[in-house]
Amino acid sequence: MDTHSKLHMTTDEFRNQGYKVIDWIADYYEHIEDYPVLSRVQPGDIRAALPASAPQKGKPYQDILADMDKMMPGITHWQSPNFHAFFPCATSGPAILGDLISTGLGIQGMIWATSPACTEVETHVLDWLIDMLDLPEKFKSTTTGGGVLQDTASSSSLVALIAARERASNGDTNKNGSNGHLTAYTSHQSHSSIEKAVKIAGMGKNNLRIINTDETFAMRTDLLRSQIEQDIQDGLTPAFVCATVGTTSSTALDPLEAIGKICKEFDIWLHVDAAMAGPAALCPEYRFIHEGIEYADSYTFNPHKWMLTNFDCSVFYVADRKMLIDSLSILPEYLKTKETETGAVFDYRDWGIPLGRRFRALKLWHVINYYGVEGLQEYMRGHVANTQQLKMWIEEDDRFEVMAPVPLNLICFRHKNGDEFNERLLNELNASGQIYLTHTKLNDQYVIRLSVGQATTTLAHLKRSWELIVNTAEGLNKG
Amino acid sequence: MDTHSKLHMTTDEFRNQGYKVIDWIADYYEHIEDYPVLSRVQPGDIRAALPASAPQKGKPYQDILADMDKMMPGITHWQSPNFHAFFPCATSGPAILGDLISTGLGIQGMIWATSPACTEVETHVLDWLIDMLDLPEKFKSTTTGGGVLQDTASSSSLVALIAARERASNGDTNKNGSNGHLTAYTSHQSHSSIEKAVKIAGMGKNNLRIINTDETFAMRTDLLRSQIEQDIQDGLTPAFVCATVGTTSSTALDPLEAIGKICKEFDIWLHVDAAMAGPAALCPEYRFIHEGIEYADSYTFNPHKWMLTNFDCSVFYVADRKMLIDSLSILPEYLKTKETETGAVFDYRDWGIPLGRRFRALKLWHVINYYGVEGLQEYMRGHVANTQQLKMWIEEDDRFEVMAPVPLNLICFRHKNGDEFNERLLNELNASGQIYLTHTKLNDQYVIRLSVGQATTTLAHLKRSWELIVNTAEGLNKG
Structure with missing residues (x-):
């Protein structure tokens, strides 16, 4: 950046475009549940949407920001409250801003x-x-x-x-x-x-x-x-x-x-x-x-x-x-x-x-100071309590079974209809766009994993997800 | 982030605080030459300025941003146009914003x-x-x-x-x-x-x-x-x-x-x-x-x-x-x-x-699209030309000698007064706060390295730096 420059982004331009990027991120979080959680693109789709070679002349920044539209179909939404795949990769406002300062200082x-x-x-x-x-x-x-x-x-x-x-x-x-x-x-x-x-x-x-x-x-x-x-x-x-x-x-x-x-x-x-x-x-x-x-x-x-x-x-x-x-x-x-x-x-x-x-500690400093020990505890406790509630719903339904102890925030479960059915169930759920789950094998059995940890996942989300799982399984049984 | 939350930063708060962080970064670049390039703190100074333990209760974000004042004395300003140590670690507006989007998507x-x-x-x-x-x-x-x-x-x-x-x-x-x-x-x-x-x-x-x-x-x-x-x-x-x-x-x-x-x-x-x-x-x-x-x-x-x-x-x-x-x-x-x-x-x-x-490619995508191939070429050429000009100034001064070929943007040189003098010269220059240089040894001789590559380094900066080097050496000779 420069205070006045033809080659580099000026600090004035950085302010204007920076506000727009901040808004872009805030808008994203406000509408994150509108996207299918797991990206639906096929291999090569995103590349096909991009120019074959690098531009000779530079582009105005607003065009680069607008180009994000070409990439968004290829995003799997890890921060969605309905992302329950793998393990969480939870972020937060203070973390994003702390990392931004680190990036800015360079x-x-x-x-x-x-x-x-x-x-x-x-x-x-x-x-x-x-x-x-x-x-x-x-x-x-x-x-x-x-x-x-x-x-x-x-x-x-x-x-x-x-x-x-x-x-x-x-x-x-x-x-x-x-x-x-x-x-x-x-x-x-x-x-x-x-x-x-x-x-x-x-x-x-x-x-x-x-x-x-x-x-x-x-x-x-x-x-x-x-x-x-x-x-x-x-x-x-x-x-x-x-x-x-x-x-x-x-x-x-x-x-x-x-x-x-x-x-x-x-x-x-x-x-x-x-x-x-x-x-x-x-x-x-x-x-x-x-x-x-x-x-x-x-x-x-x-x-x-x-x-x-x-x-x-x-x-x-x-x-x-x-x-x-x-x-x-x-x-x-x-x-x-x-x-x-x-x-x-x-x-x-x-x-x-x-x-x-990098100055990586800055985001951690931001998170700990913003939430305080008590805020982080409240966040952890909420996730564990909600996971335990979901586990009870699964246990109460005799079509399903929980396959491993649930000490914290991950439930391994399956429908009693066997491996092939559970694999179809998982694929169907992920294809719905309303949830993203992954699987593992325990004792050689195909098991669905449901991991809770994204910042904004509430009990209401888990309740809807459970209903979705039950209804999807019923649909598969009928189909 | 959440649309409305007591625990998490709301998207409205993220917008407001995000703009402030963008301004903080722009302000930083506008005043970057006011800081001593190499941090002057002593070991332990920064830690001593921080609370001994983590806060129990969270703090408002503006207080966390204000806390950056405690850290700034411990920053060595890699993006200063007068940073010529090691190798460059040049950043730019589009890179920062590209990385911010990556961080935001999470x-x-x-x-x-x-x-x-x-x-x-x-x-x-x-x-x-x-x-x-x-x-x-x-x-x-x-x-x-x-x-x-x-x-x-x-x-x-x-x-x-x-x-x-x-x-x-x-x-x-x-x-x-x-x-x-x-x-x-x-x-x-x-x-x-x-x-x-x-x-x-x-x-x-x-x-x-x-x-x-x-x-x-x-x-x-x-x-x-x-x-x-x-x-x-x-x-x-x-x-x-x-x-x-x-x-x-x-x-x-x-x-x-x-x-x-x-x-x-x-x-x-x-x-x-x-x-x-x-x-x-x-x-x-x-x-x-x-x-x-x-x-x-x-x-x-x-x-x-x-x-x-x-x-x-x-x-x-x-x-x-x-x-x-x-x-x-x-x-x-x-x-x-x-x-x-x-x-x-x-x-x-x-x-x-x-x-x-991480989605690391996004910042690279931003940089290439913002500058275009021609903009990046212009940037490279400017640095090489300026480095070659500085090399000529050094060569023209018979108190100094260039110690290695200069194919691109790094000059290895020394004062003819020997190792100890050059080490003192380097320390004196870095202590001035006006420049940051590092050294190496070539053929067992202590050599000062001057690396050119930060985004905003111009020929005028190099000219001032060269005058500083000459004057500092003269001062040492007199002292």
């Missing part, structure tokens, strides 16, 4: 000196969150640990694995790359990003042990222990266990305390992935999900899922920050500063994969 | 179905850019290749390395994790992210061969060849070469054609890192930087550096997308869709580290 916080506020607000807010969620003190920056924002839990789990790999190999993998003897452990209900991380880190998926689960889909610790013992007997080195608080399929809760004791006994890094469920611990009554968390070496949850902060924003804590930094640090001449060399500051480039970093 | 494009427009606009714009920069057709989505947006070139280089690792090990590393026999090659002037990637990928930094450079700081291909031959003789498997177009220290240009021929001869993956310099190829007269690019298996450049698109936005192309996808793909039940299973669409979750993805 700073890059790779090291402390390149914008001290970017580093310090991040450290500060992540320390706040430890108290807010009643997490262990060892994760605080004021002790041996610390928090950092990653883009996603995939990246959080990857850096945890790298640190674990280096701890188990005494830094030898970073030096010599020989790590075929290291093993990792997670349940068969854990997130796909764990297998992906094991591959990226060069540990080999054959060295990832997939531990079976109990009837609640939680990791069986007897099997974990026997697998570890077997591996040690075979001359391998167990390096990493990932436990999940709220699995993606069914929000199952791995028993952290029992897993933690095993990790402690065998000196294995315990990483806890609470990507979606973590912020439930804002409410004391849901803190049972974190029982045993004091054994964790690292922990991640995503405010961009169920805490009203727009994507991307994944919180990652580590108990021994030195281990993490030693695993990832680089220090070329052009990044040396006196603050870095004296170690007086955090340089977050050494806490994750990318060197460059 | 969608998550991990797979095609979760917002087809997010995937298709990304594919489309990256195909546009191949024509705009005259890159090889094999990178186009319509052939065997394709483009994808990553957060940073660090991630782009990492995924290139993973794909190379799997190609060289026939997928064995992903399976079994044994990769101690694979070697990688780059020049000692390449970016630190290459060493970091080698460590993350579990290949071991001892298997990274650092190749020496010639008098222009470009990789010596005779040494590359002899090292590869030696490694093969030693029973190792050369897997990956990273060539740099525009090194971070001095914008040196590795000889792509000669390197490419060697990679072809020995069947080694060639990755080209043109993070900052790449978009210069928008102008036909600067396309010499890419001579030999047809040999590359993958290529990255960052529109968030020198192409007016706010951070983060790194373009990554691969010639054989199947190789990349095979290296990174995962397909759990809960992510299966019919479009994915038939292979009719791209699912970008398999093209990078994170599963989740």
